[in-house]
Amino acid sequence: MPLLTQQIQDEDDQYSLVASLDNVRNLSTILKHATCLATKNGIKVTVENAKWTLTAFRMCYQGYGYPLMLFLEEGGVVTVCKINTQEPEETLDFDFCSTSVINKIILQSEGLHEVFSELDMKSEVLQITMSPDKPYFRLSTFGNAGSSHLDYPKDSDLMEAFHCNQTQVNRYKISLLKPSTKALVLSCKVSIRTDNRDFPSLQYMIRNEDGQICFVEYYCCPDEEVPESES
Amino acid sequence: MKFRAKITGKGCLELFIHVSCTVARLAKVCVLRVRPDSLCFSPAGFHGLREAGLWCEVRRGAFQQFRMEGVSEDLDEIHLELTAEHLSRAARSAAGASSLKLQLTHRRRPCLTVAVELASSLGRARSVVHELPVQVLPRGAWRACLPPSLRAADASIYLPRWRTLRSIVERMANVGDHVLVEANLRGRMTLSMETEVVSIKSYFKNLGNPPESAGAPPNGDLESVVQVRVDNRKLLQFLEGQQINPTVALCNIWDNSLLQLVLVQEDVSLQYFIPAL
Numbered sequence: 367m368p369l370l371t372q373q374i375q376d377e378d379d380q381y382s383l384v385a386s387l388d389n390v391r392n393l394s395t396i397l398k399h400a401t402c403l404a405t406k407n408g409i410k411v412t413v414e415n416a417k418w419t420l421t422a423f424r425m426c427y428q429g430y431g432y433p434l435m436l437f438l439e440e441g442g443v444v445t446v447c448k449i450n451t452q453e454p455e456e457t458l459d460f461d462f463c464s465t466s467v468i469n470k471i472i473l474q475s476e477g478l479h480e481v482f483s484e485l486d487m488k489s490e491v492l493q494i495t496m497s498p499d500k501p502y503f504r505l506s507t508f509g510n511a512g513s514s515h516l517d518y519p520k521d522s523d524l525m526e527a528f529h530c531n532q533t534q535v536n537r538y539k540i541s542l543l544k545p546s547t548k549a550l551v552l553s554c555k556v557s558i559r560t561d562n563r564d565f566p567s568l569q570y571m572i573r574n575e576d577g578q579i580c581f582v583e584y585y586c587c588p589d590e591e592v593p594e595s596e597s
Numbered sequence: 598m599k600f601r602a603k604i605t606g607k608g609c610l611e612l613f614i615h616v617s618c619t620v621a622r623l624a625k626v627c628v629l630r631v632r633p634d635s636l637c638f639s640p641a642g643f644h645g646l647r648e649a650g651l652w653c654e655v656r657r658g659a660f661q662q663f664r665m666e667g668v669s670e671d672l673d674e675i676h677l678e679l680t681a682e683h684l685s686r687a688a689r690s691a692a693g694a695s696s697l698k699l700q701l702t703h704r705r706r707p708c709l710t711v712a713v714e715l716a717s718s719l720g721r722a723r724s725v726v727h728e729l730p731v732q733v734l735p736r737g738a739w740r741a742c743l744p745p746s747l748r749a750a751d752a753s754i755y756l757p758r759w760r761t762l763r764s765i766v767e768r769m770a771n772v773g774d775h776v777l778v779e780a781n782l783r784g785r786m787t788l789s790m791e792t793e794v795v796s797i798k799s800y801f802k803n804l805g806n807p808p809e810s811a812g813a814p815p816n817g818d819l820e821s822v823v824q825v826r827v828d829n830r831k832l833l834q835f836l837e838g839q840q841i842n843p844t845v846a847l848c849n850i851w852d853n854s855l856l857q858l859v860l861v862q863e864d865v866s867l868q869y870f871i872p873a874l
Contacts, residue, residue, distance in 0.1 A: 440761070441758065441761055442801075442802070442803075443757065443761055443765070443799055443800065443801055444799070444800045445765065445797065445798065445799040445800070446797070446798050446799075446800075447795065447796070447797045447798075448795065448796045448797075449794065449795045450793070450794050450795065
């Protein structure tokens with residue numbers, strides 16, 4: 367079934383465009399050199415990878431009850447992928463409110479890249495300390511070999527904004543934070559905020575090749591009460 | 598029984614290393630058949646096409662020196678059973694070497710001696726010698742080492758670009774453990790698989806069909822599609838790590854029963870059979 371035939375067939379179909387457009391924005395920032403073309407037939411993404419081959423990609427969704435269709439064309443080979451859709455679960459609302467933010471810092475991401483890739487995976491938690499006093503911003507892990515602490519002083523070159531009103535020390539499961547490293551690697555800046563419930567909000571600012579900016583937001587729950595004596 | 602052979606030349610050495618590694622990837626124990634004109638590899642303990650199997654042939658032309666004397670004048674062959682990984686490890690030590698020598702020897706027990714000459718940049722040669730224990734197979738066991746002889750395939754088609762084929766099979770293997778291979782005599786092939794959640798199908802066209810594909814399609818129609826469903830992982834094992842540039846790469850399909858992949862490069866040929874699931 368060549369790509370061309372499918373296009374003609376789809377002329378009459380309805381697509382839920384709003385959802386598709388959102389996906390494309392994320393997709394285009396994750397893929398480098400991507401050109402997106404949105405038409406009433408679907409979203410077409412063309413990607414040039416390092417080997418200078420063109421991969422054309424199209425995603426179509428006819429509506430409720432139909433599978434999500436992906437069409438890829440690479441080097442004359444057409445691949446069609448049908449993914450059965452599921453009933454959407456209600457997305458978790460972390461209820462993070464900007465007005466109840468206690469601490470906020472904005473860091474240049476390059477300062478965090480190495481840290482996150484070298485995080486001691488034997489540690490179950492990542493402890494984040496944010497404080498108006500020393501150590502200002504600290505990332506700590508506790509593993510079998512010992513504990514490690516990484517401090518970022520508030521006047522560091524990497525620190526773009528530092529607004530901490532209260533000392534907050536919170537632990538978050540590393541397994542929950544690890545997925546966000548993908549966004550971290552792509553981002554140029556990251557904002558870390560914590561609210562009065564100790565919930566974190568990580569916002570990654572990603573700039574793609576055309577200069578377009580997009581954000582990836584990440585929320586999770588704090589792990590447990592931190593014992594007071596922690597040096 | 599005597600056997601002595603030598604490979605020199607970068608291309609031939611690389612091919613030999615490649616063949617040994619491929620055999621080791623697909624079989625734990627293999628049989629090395631030394632014949633007057635070639636060296637052949639077969640899987641050991643092969644009991645008919647109920648499982649996947651790789652047969653390789655390295656023809657005499659790949660060797661700079663090749664001398665053998667079989668069991669007897671009538672039975673001019675030697676069958677040696679050995680652990681495939683021993684040979685691949687020895688062969689790998691010949692990467693960048695100036696020569697590799699194979700010799701049937703006896704050191705308290707029969708051995709295949711692999712001697713590698715490594716030229717050092719300082720001008721001093723170094724040699725590495727591996728003694729691989731082998732078991733000489735009796736005449737009665739020889740028949741089982743031959744590749745299967747079958748009727749003509751139902752469809753024969755040239756394979757698409759190796760890297761493309763491998764990456765598609767790799768992606769499918771991430772999702773499920775089977776793949777359906779379909780082909781017709783009009784140069785079209787598809788690879789597909791499905792699970793409860795997803796179905797993936799890749800379309801290849803203009804692949805061309807070998808002229809000597811004597812297989813007549815089931816109903817005489819060239820468009821008619823022949824298919825076989827095989828274990829994806831077996832297929833991937835063969836596709837992975839192939840760094841050769843085959844002059845011929847094709848597959849033969851026996852409808853709903855067998856898939857055979859054939860690669861030929863200079864004096865080396867590989868044929869891999871995967872039975873239907």
